[in-house]
Amino acid sequence: MIAEVHYTDDHLIAMLEGGDEQAIARNQHLASCATCRQSLDEYRSIVRVLADEAPWDRSELKDEPDPSTVATLRAFATSMQREDEEAETYVAALLEGARETWMPRLRAHPEWRTAGVVRRLAAASYPALDKMPPDAVEITNLAIEIAEHLVPGAYVSDTVARLRGAAWRERAYALFFVGRFHESLAACDRADAAFSECVVDEYDRARVAVIRALSLGPFDRLAEAASLATAAIKTFSGYADEARFVSASISAVHVQFKARDYKGALASLLRLSDGVGQHGDESLRALIAANLGFCYRELGNSEAALAQYALAASIHDANKSDSESARVRWNIAGLLTALGRTDEALAMFAVVRTEFDRLSMESEYVIAGLEVAELLLLQNRFEVAESVCREISARIEIAGLSNTSRALAAVGFLQEAMRSRRATVKLVRHVHDYVRRLPEEPNLLFAPPLL
Amino acid sequence: MLEQNALEVPPAPDEKQVKTASEPVRSTAREPQQAGDVEALYNEHRTLLLYIACRKFRIPDCDSENLIQDVFLSYLQTGTKIDNVRAWLVAAMCNASRHYWRAQGRTESLPDDFTDRLDPSSQGLADTFAMQMTIHQALDYLAEKCRDTLHLHYFEGRSAVEVATQLETTPRYAEKLIHNCLQRVRDIYIRITTVKP
Numbered sequence: 001m002i003a004e005v006h007y008t009d010d011h012l013i014a015m016l017e018g019g020d021e022q023a024i025a026r027n028q029h030l031a032s033c034a035t036c037r038q039s040l041d042e043y044r045s046i047v048r049v050l051a052d053e054a055p056w057d058r059s060e061l062k063d064e065p066d067p068s069t070v071a072t073l074r075a076f077a078t079s080m081q082r083e084d085e086e087a088e089t090y091v092a093a094l095l096e097g098a099r100e101t102w103m104p105r106l107r108a109h110p111e112w113r114t115a116g117v118v119r120r121l122a123a124a125s126y127p128a129l130d131k132m133p134p135d136a137v138e139i140t141n142l143a144i145e146i147a148e149h150l151v152p153g154a155y156v157s158d159t160v161a162r163l164r165g166a167a168w169r170e171r172a173y174a175l176f177f178v179g180r181f182h183e184s185l186a187a188c189d190r191a192d193a194a195f196s197e198c199v200v201d202e203y204d205r206a207r208v209a210v211i212r213a214l215s216l217g218p219f220d221r222l223a224e225a226a227s228l229a230t231a232a233i234k235t236f237s238g239y240a241d242e243a244r245f246v247s248a249s250i251s252a253v254h255v256q257f258k259a260r261d262y263k264g265a266l267a268s269l270l271r272l273s274d275g276v277g278q279h280g281d282e283s284l285r286a287l288i289a290a291n292l293g294f295c296y297r298e299l300g301n302s303e304a305a306l307a308q309y310a311l312a313a314s315i316h317d318a319n320k321s322d323s324e325s326a327r328v329r330w331n332i333a334g335l336l337t338a339l340g341r342t343d344e345a346l347a348m349f350a351v352v353r354t355e356f357d358r359l360s361m362e363s364e365y366v367i368a369g370l371e372v373a374e375l376l377l378l379q380n381r382f383e384v385a386e387s388v389c390r391e392i393s394a395r396i397e398i399a400g401l402s403n404t405s406r407a408l409a410a411v412g413f414l415q416e417a418m419r420s421r422r423a424t425v426k427l428v429r430h431v432h433d434y435v436r437r438l439p440e441e442p443n444l445l446f447a448p449p450l451l
Numbered sequence: 452m453l454e455q456n457a458l459e460v461p462p463a464p465d466e467k468q469v470k471t472a473s474e475p476v477r478s479t480a481r482e483p484q485q486a487g488d489v490e491a492l493y494n495e496h497r498t499l500l501l502y503i504a505c506r507k508f509r510i511p512d513c514d515s516e517n518l519i520q521d522v523f524l525s526y527l528q529t530g531t532k533i534d535n536v537r538a539w540l541v542a543a544m545c546n547a548s549r550h551y552w553r554a555q556g557r558t559e560s561l562p563d564d565f566t567d568r569l570d571p572s573s574q575g576l577a578d579t580f581a582m583q584m585t586i587h588q589a590l591d592y593l594a595e596k597c598r599d600t601l602h603l604h605y606f607e608g609r610s611a612v613e614v615a616t617q618l619e620t621t622p623r624y625a626e627k628l629i630h631n632c633l634q635r636v637r638d639i640y641i642r643i644t645t646v647k648p
Contacts, residue, residue, distance in 0.1 A: 009637075013630045046586060046637055049579075050605035054506035055587040061501055062512055065494055069520045073493055074486040077527060081485065119530060157524050166530065199518065199550050200525035200543045238545075238576055240538030 007036045009043075016043055076156055083116030091120040099138040106142055113146045115155060118163045121146070122170045130321040133178050134360050140171035158198040165194035169208050176215045179363060181440055184215040206235035207244065213251040217258055218440070226255040246272055246284050250291060262298045269295055286315035290328050297335055305335055326355035330368060342375055349375070362399040363439065366392050366407070370432040373414070374425055382418050389415035403438045410434050410446040484527055493523055496537060499577075500544045502584045508548035518547040541577035589639040597632040604629050 007015075007029070015024055024030060030037050049055055090112040094105055106112060121143035128136035147167040152160040172187035191208045195201045209232040213225040229252035236245040249272055256265035273288050293308035309332045316325040330352045336345035349372045356365040369392040376385035393411050396404055414431045417423035430449045437444055484492075497519060504515035522543045526533070533539045590598055596618075603609045603617055615625035 009634045010630055013633055017629075042637060042640075043633065045582060046633065046640065047605055049583050049586045050601055050636075051608075052583060053606075054502075054583050055590060056602060056606055057506050057587075059505075061498070061505055062516075063498065065497055066516050069516055069523075070490055070493060072520055073489045073523050073527075076524060077484050077486045077489045080527060119528075122530065157521055159524070159528065162525070162528050166528075198525065199521040199547045201550070202546045203525075203529070203539075203543065235542075238538075238542040240535035240542075240577075242534065 006033065007039075009039070012036065012040045012043055015040065016047060072156065080116070083114055084119060085116075087114060087116030087120040090114075090117050091124060094142065095124070095139070099135050102138060102142055103145070106145065113149060115150060115159060115163055118143050118147045118150075118167055122166050125170050125174055129174060129177050130323050132360055133174070133323055134362075137171070137174045137178060140167065140174045143167040144171055161194050161197035162204070165191045165198070165204055165208075168194060169204070169211065172208065172211045172215070176211055178361075179439060181215045181218050185212060188212040188215065202235055203239055203241075206232040206248070210244070210248050210251050213248075214254065217254050220258060222255050222258050225258075226252060229255060242276075243281055243284055246276060246287070250287060253291060253295075257294070257298075260298075262295055266292070266295045266299065282315050282319055283321070286312045286319070286321075286324070286328075289315065290331070293328075293331060293335075297331075297338075302335060302339055306332065309335070322355065323359050323361065326352055326359065326361070326364075329355075330364070333368075334371070337371070337375060342379060346372065346375055362395065366396060366411075367432065367436055369395075370411075370414075370428060370435065373418070374428040374432070377418070377423055377425060377428060382421050382423070385423070386415055386418035389418055403442050406444070406446055407435050407438055413446070413448055489523065489527065492526075492536065493519075496540050499537075499581060499584060500540060502587075503541065503544045503580050504548050504551075506583070506587070507580065508545075508552065510548055510551055514551065518544065518551060522547050535577075538577045541580055545576065585640055585643055586636065588643060589636050592639050593632065593635060597628070597635060600625070600628050600632050601636065 015027075024040070030040065090109070094102055094109075094112060094117075096105075121139050125136045125139045125143070128139055144164075144167045147160070147164045150160045150163065154160075168187050168191035172184045172191055175181075175184035175187055188208050188211055192205060195204045195208065198204070209228040213228040213232070216222075216225040216228070229248055232248035233245060233252060236248055249268065253265045253268050253272075256262070256268065269288055269292050273285075273292065276284050276288060289308045289312035293305045293312060296302070296305035296308060309328055313325050313328040313332070316322075316328060329348055333345050333348035333352055336342075336348060349368055353365055353368050353372070356362075356368060369388055373385045373388045373392075376382075376388065389411055393408055393415065396407050396411065410431045414423060414427060417427055427449060431446075434444065434446055500519045500522065501512075501515055504510045504518055505512060510518065522540060525543055525547075526536075526540060529539075590601075593601075600614060600618065603614045604611070609617070611626040611629060612622045614629065615622040618625060618628070620628075
């Protein structure tokens with residue numbers, strides 16, 4: 001039996017003292033011997049620490065816990081718990097019935113204006129995004145209404161500033177989710193301003209930065225978005241928050257999408273996917289899969305794209321994230337359209353639109369409807385396409401979408417073109433693009449293209 | 452036909468995709484902490500946080516304690532599940548300490564190496580500080596001569612020859628001393644950090 005040979009401590013220290021890192025990297029024994037490598041790393045870490053001022057400071061640190069801090073923290077936790085318990089009942093009562101009734105009800109109940117209610121509303125807005133996005137937006141509105149009227153002096157430290165920041169951040173996210181990007185950015189400003197008053201602010205502001213980066217995307221402000229995403233990635237890495245590290249990384253991937261660097265984006269996403277692994281958080285896996293689907297699509301690998309979209313949709317289904325499932329399936333419908341699998345696409349659009357209808361996702365319902373009209377046109381089914389346009393017009397009118405009259409004019413023009421058999425794919429896309437841009441560009445005038 | 456038209460009217464940016472790739476803020480909302488849990492957390496992490504504030508950021512003891520309180524209050528209000536509490540608290544303590552110096556900067560001068568502290572590498576920060584704290588403790592167990600040798604060589608950056616001059620000995624012996632003392636610190640470090648069964 002041959003005894004295992006290792007470097008002595010003297011040898012290892014001499015290597016470090018020599019300072020030739022390239023020689024260390026080339027050393028064959030170190031490359032193959034985990035024991036020696038570990039010892040060398042330990043010495044390296046100790047030497048690094050010894051070069052710092054802190055370990056040489058011989059002054060005494062007060063070792064005992066501070067009773068007044070303990071008392072403050074205990075009192076805060078107890079009061080927060082009590083407030084949150086009370087808030088549960090208040091919020092259940094507040095969110096009863098149609099969302100139009102919520103704000104008047106809040107105004108009739110001043111006793112509901114507590115920090116606990118703000119926290120509960122913020123927590124309630126996320127599930128609402130999955131089930132009924134317009135409700136989520138209104139919930140964040142309620143949270144802000146309360147947070148902005150709380151008296152800072154009634155709470156310890158920077159509690160009220162933190163609550164306001166959180167309420168504005170949730171609103172920014174909800175607005176981003178429903179496509180109101182300008183308003184989302186304005187809400188990000190408010191969130192940042194509130195958090196900047198807090199002693200510990202970088203974690204919360206990094207969360208705001210991710211939303212801001214996402215909301216900047218549609219305006220092609222790529223450099224800003226990339227810089228925000230990169231800074232947020234660094235922050236979440238420091239806080240060892242894997243979920244948000246992934247989310248910030250995804251927002252950086254979006255910048256790559258916008259710059260059409262799909263190969264780079266794919267590499268980033270695959271790295272994230274490996275990092276999260278099979279046992280990672282389900283919502284993260286769905287998020288990565290949906291983005292991989294988009295990336296593969298852009299790289300022309302349709303089968304891989306469909307597989308990733310299907311994976312994302314199945315995870316969202318299992319998590320009962322209805323709105324996310326619908327959005328992913330919308331992407332599948334779009335991909336099937338691009339592949340010329342028109343019948344399958346139409347079937348998928350039918351499923352998606354039913355969901356958008358059920359979830360009151362009006363703007364998505366209308367846009368997806370125009371995509372259906374395009375497919376029907378490709379099949380020369382003018383009459384059905386015309387009836388889809390009519391239905392879209394009716395929906396726009398009922399929903400009272402922003403810029404209703406302008407949207408109605410555009411869709412009406414399309415409907416008429418369908419009726420007279422003069423509609424073209426170019427026209428459908430023109431109307432589609434116009435209606436999609438209207439919420440963010442309310443002054444945009446509809447100018448029909450030359451047919 | 453579809454592709455030809457696609458050239459004429461570029462497809463709209465895929466907003467659907469943008470929206471799906473959202474901040475996964477859907478992480479489980481954390482239940483409020485019980486008073487006892489908070490006290491236990493404070494007792495567990497206070498020494499490390501105090502070390503960071505006092506030693507790394509050179510903040511006076513009494514102000515450090517206030518900052519620790521602020522860090523725990525922030526932690527309590529974060530509202531989402533935090534997997535690695537120690538890493539979160541350490542990063543937040545660095546944030547609070549930098550905030551402290553920014554605020555103080557209005558009325559008094561900053562420490563010389565303040566800029567170094569503005570951007571510490573965040574990766575593995577908790578482990579780095581925990582290690583510093585343990586090495587600090589290990590140095591207490593060293594003989595004074597050993598401690599002085601390590602200080603001269605690794606902190607002041609003196610060569611073995613300079614250490615020899617300072618200690619009035621030969622360079623060869625000084626080199627030996629440096630090696631032995633470093634080994635000794637590592638031995639003590641391992642002994643402190645080894646979890647006994």
